[in-house]
Amino acid sequence: xxxxxxYDEKADVLYLTFDDAEPAICYDKDIPxxxxxxxxxxxxxxxxxxxxxxxxxxxxxxxxxxxLRKMLWLNHGxxxxxxxxxxxxxxxxxxxxxxxIDFKRDTPIEIRNKLRPDEAHILKIVNEHLLKKxxxxxxx
Numbered sequence: 001x002x003x004x005x006x007y008d009e010k011a012d013v014l015y016l017t018f019d020d021a022e023p024a025i026c027y028d029k030d031i032p033x034x035x036x037x038x039x040x041x042x043x044x045x046x047x048x049x050x051x052x053x054x055x056x057x058x059x060x061x062x063x064x065x066x067x068l069r070k071m072l073w074l075n076h077g078x079x080x081x082x083x084x085x086x087x088x089x090x091x092x093x094x095x096x097x098x099x100x101i102d103f104k105r106d107t108p109i110e111i112r113n114k115l116r117p118d119e120a121h122i123l124k125i126v127n128e129h130l131l132k133k134x135x136x137x138x139x140x
Contacts (some may be wrong), residue, residue: 010052016047075105076115096125 004017023038032055036046048054073090079103082094087097090103106114 007052012051014049014052015046016048018044039100072111074099076101 002019003062004015006015006017007013008015017036019038023040030082032050032052034048034050035044036048037043038045069115070090072083076092078092078094078097084093085092088104092098092101096118101114103111
């Protein structure tokens with residue numbers, strides 16, 4: 001199959017034509033991608049992409065990143081009671097498992113590092129646990 005690609009810079013339209021150009025109709029579904037179809041041969045003869053430069057890929061990536069961060073926030077292993085989500089926030093303040101995490105603003109590396117507590121944080125948790133046990137034994 002031969003594919004021809006033509007771009008009309010003035011109109012900001014990309015035309016992809018399969019094999020040789022042939023008469024075709026387009027089905028407009030209120031989207032910037034039109035499929036050119038030849039009803040006589042039942043073949044797709046090409047694709048037309050309108051407003052190619054204005055398609056907002058960054059917005060789609062931003063939305064996908066938000067959804068991934070939200071999924072990680074809700075499923076990273078801490079109880080719901082330690083999650084804060086008012087006003088669109090995505091935070092976890094479970095000091096016993098890890099350092100506080102802002103899933104909305106922290107970078108992926110910061111989130112990873114906070115989910116894997118450092119030695120000082122582990123020692124702090126162990127000391128808190130030992131002090132609690134010592135108090136319990138003292139009260140018995």
